[in-house]
Amino acid sequence: MNLNKLAWRNIWRRKRRTMITAFSIGFGVMLAVTFTGSGDYTYTNMIDMGASMGMGHVTVEPVGYNLKPTLDKRLTGTEALHKQIMTLDGVANATVRITGQAMFASARKSVGGAFIAVDPAFETEANNLLMRSIVEGSLFSDIGGRGAVIGSKLAKKLHVGIGKKIVYTTTDTDGEIVSDIARVTGIFTTGIDMVDGVMALLPMASVQKTLNYAPDEATVIAVIIKDQRHAEAMRDRIAVLPEAKNAAVLTWKKSQPDLAGVIAFDKAGNYISQFLVGLLIAVGILNTMLMSVLERTREFGVMMAVGMSPGVLFRLVMVESFWLAIVGLLLGILITAPWYYFLYNTGIDFSGAFGSDFSYGGVIVDPVFKARLFKESIMAILGGLFMLALLAGLYPAWRAGRIPPVESLKTI
Amino acid sequence: MAGEVKHIVRMQDVVKTYRQGKVDVHAVNNVSLEIEEGDFAVLCGPSGSGKTSILNLIGGLDLPSSGSIWVDDVDLSTLDSTALSEVRKNRIGFVFQAYNLIPVMTAYENAEFVLNLQGVSEAECRERVMQTLKAVGLEGLEHRRPDEMSGGQQQRVAIARAIVTRPAIVLADEPTANVDSHTAESLLDLMQLLNREQGITFLFSTHDQHVIDRARRVVRIHDGKVQADEVVG
Numbered sequence: 001m002n003l004n005k006l007a008w009r010n011i012w013r014r015k016r017r018t019m020i021t022a023f024s025i026g027f028g029v030m031l032a033v034t035f036t037g038s039g040d041y042t043y044t045n046m047i048d049m050g051a052s053m054g055m056g057h058v059t060v061e062p063v064g065y066n067l068k069p070t071l072d073k074r075l076t077g078t079e080a081l082h083k084q085i086m087t088l089d090g091v092a093n094a095t096v097r098i099t100g101q102a103m104f105a106s107a108r109k110s111v112g113g114a115f116i117a118v119d120p121a122f123e124t125e126a127n128n129l130l131m132r133s134i135v136e137g138s139l140f141s142d143i144g145g146r147g148a149v150i151g152s153k154l155a156k157k158l159h160v161g162i163g164k165k166i167v168y169t170t171t172d173t174d175g176e177i178v179s180d181i182a183r184v185t186g187i188f189t190t191g192i193d194m195v196d197g198v199m200a201l202l203p204m205a206s207v208q209k210t211l212n213y214a215p216d217e218a219t220v221i222a223v224i225i226k227d228q229r230h231a232e233a234m235r236d237r238i239a240v241l242p243e244a245k246n247a248a249v250l251t252w253k254k255s256q257p258d259l260a261g262v263i264a265f266d267k268a269g270n271y272i273s274q275f276l277v278g279l280l281i282a283v284g285i286l287n288t289m290l291m292s293v294l295e296r297t298r299e300f301g302v303m304m305a306v307g308m309s310p311g312v313l314f315r316l317v318m319v320e321s322f323w324l325a326i327v328g329l330l331l332g333i334l335i336t337a338p339w340y341y342f343l344y345n346t347g348i349d350f351s352g353a354f355g356s357d358f359s360y361g362g363v364i365v366d367p368v369f370k371a372r373l374f375k376e377s378i379m380a381i382l383g384g385l386f387m388l389a390l391l392a393g394l395y396p397a398w399r400a401g402r403i404p405p406v407e408s409l410k411t412i
Numbered sequence: 413m414a415g416e417v418k419h420i421v422r423m424q425d426v427v428k429t430y431r432q433g434k435v436d437v438h439a440v441n442n443v444s445l446e447i448e449e450g451d452f453a454v455l456c457g458p459s460g461s462g463k464t465s466i467l468n469l470i471g472g473l474d475l476p477s478s479g480s481i482w483v484d485d486v487d488l489s490t491l492d493s494t495a496l497s498e499v500r501k502n503r504i505g506f507v508f509q510a511y512n513l514i515p516v517m518t519a520y521e522n523a524e525f526v527l528n529l530q531g532v533s534e535a536e537c538r539e540r541v542m543q544t545l546k547a548v549g550l551e552g553l554e555h556r557r558p559d560e561m562s563g564g565q566q567q568r569v570a571i572a573r574a575i576v577t578r579p580a581i582v583l584a585d586e587p588t589a590n591v592d593s594h595t596a597e598s599l600l601d602l603m604q605l606l607n608r609e610q611g612i613t614f615l616f617s618t619h620d621q622h623v624i625d626r627a628r629r630v631v632r633i634h635d636g637k638v639q640a641d642e643v644v645g
Contacts, residue, residue, distance in 0.1 A: 002528065009516035302512040305473055306573065307501020307529050309494045404493075406473040409508070 301408020
């Protein structure tokens with residue numbers, strides 16, 4: 001009989017104990033899937049949401065713009081660079097934009113804010129949160145026109161509505177104060193006060209003209225990629241493009257450090273919780289394996305007496321841990337699958353508790369608790385718990401091989 | 413050389429001292445003993461006389477405090493725990509008082525266990541195990557687990573496990589202590605038959621007169637010393 005078969009039979013000597021331990025591993029899988037899956041889902045949503053607020057997953061911008069975003073810093077040759085970026089595999093969209101500070105004024109009031117100048121031909125609801133959040137009117141269609149889409153709170157402050165005129169004042173490339181008139185074509189509500197109270201979308205060509213920019217000059221190219229996890233790789237691919245040699249290429253972590261910090265902090269908390277859960281599971285496995293070893297001391301003595309070496313005995317107990325881990329993981333998959341299916345498709349709606357426009361880290365967070373596991377997260381959970389089970393078996397296995405056979409045989 | 417006696421076991425001035433609290437107990441006290449190939453020998457003496465300690469030392473389950481032990485010309489005192497395992501696996505068979513079968517294995521698997529450790533091929537395993545189980549009278553019972561067999565049957569499986577590897581010596585510690593007298597007689601018949609027909613060397617530790625009566629050589633142990641060593645048959 002080989003070790004595998006013997007180990008398999010050994011773990012079923014105490015069926016109830018084995019099942020309790022296997023269930024603890026199984027619930028570990030369930031908890032890890034819940035925590036990690038919700039993290040994968042929420043962080044992706046937050047990052048995608050953040051990316052669609054103006055800077056993309058990867059931002060191409062003038063060197064130093066990130067630290068001091070003034071309008072005298074600008075990219076040149078944006079058309080060629082934009083075309084090149086759009087050919088890269090993994091890019092969902094890329095839009096050329098001018099972002100800057102401005103003073104908005106109506107006939108009744110002036111309010112400080114910020115603008116994003118966009119080309120309506122390239123903007124889609126998928127990659128522009130402000131456009132997606134238009135609740136009244138629509139995005140201007142003329143790149144060189146005088147349209148403007150403004151936040152609902154900004155509109156309220158300015159006492160303006162659709163069709164009303166506003167004046168935006170900013171500084172041009174020479175530091176001169178310049179201004180232009182725009183007419184409100186749309187109003188958006190994202191639910192984030194910091195956005196709704198200050199932001200406006202303006203037509204690219206009009207802003208370029210106002211700022212004294214050439215037609216292929218802008219401050220950023222916001223690149224939306226298909227999978228946010230590949231932001232670093234995409235940054236590296238864009239950075240080596242000849243057209244980007246005088247530009248800085250940043251991932252969302254650099255362009256949105258607040259969001260990156262919030263996610264990193266949350267992830268750390270998540271990892272600590274999972275580590276503690278893992279520790280509890282490991283102690284459970286250790287207890288089971290140790291009990292199982294101690295109650296078989298005499299049997300191990302017999303095995304060693306007839307010629308089993310301490311090394312083979314160590315392996316036997318480790319193989320038992322291996323099978324226990326496999327049973328636990330299979331059980332975990334079995335009990336977690338329906339739970340994950342529910343979290344994936346339906347989720348738990350917390351909008352009653354938090355409202356539907358709950359924001360965290362400067363972005364709106366989905367109030368429905370859902371889970372989406374990345375492939376690498378699945379591997380990490382199963383691999384992590386498997387390794388944990390094996391590690392927990394190490395001490396009992398070591399101990400089994402350490403008891404001298406003559407002492408073991410004295411045990412009843 | 414024709415007629416030369418081969419010593420399967422040689423003990424030379426062996427001492428085994430245990431520490432009990434603050435007192436040293438001499439379980440084996442300067443014992444020198446030789447067991448010849450084909451012997452059917454008994455170590456007998458009262459409880460605590462040191463016979464099981466001697467058996468454990470010969471079996472490499474314990475190491476002497478001083479002195480030397482050779483089993484099949486291998487000096488056990490020079491070996492580490494892994495090498496001792498090798499000696500036990502390849503040269504020694506054990507039969508214990510409490511059978512000590514592995515409960516999750518069938519009779520066949522228990523008998524096969526040491527052959528597996530030796531790495532014997534499956535086909536050869538099968539042939540040798542079936543042959544041995546037949547020799548110990550367990551033909552047809554090979555798929556039974558220990559809890560499905562009587563004490564006598566379990567001890568037969570233990571004997572099969574001990575002899576299936578064709579060891580240099582079988583060490584049997586009180587092998588009849590847990591069975592009734594009728595079963596004890598049949599087990600002794602079996603071991604005597606194996607000794608006679610297959611030339612397997614047996615060394616018993618016992619105070620059962622039935623076993624002593626069957627032995628060809630009786631070594632009397634008292635207070636850890638050899639009190640008498642007689643060839644009786």
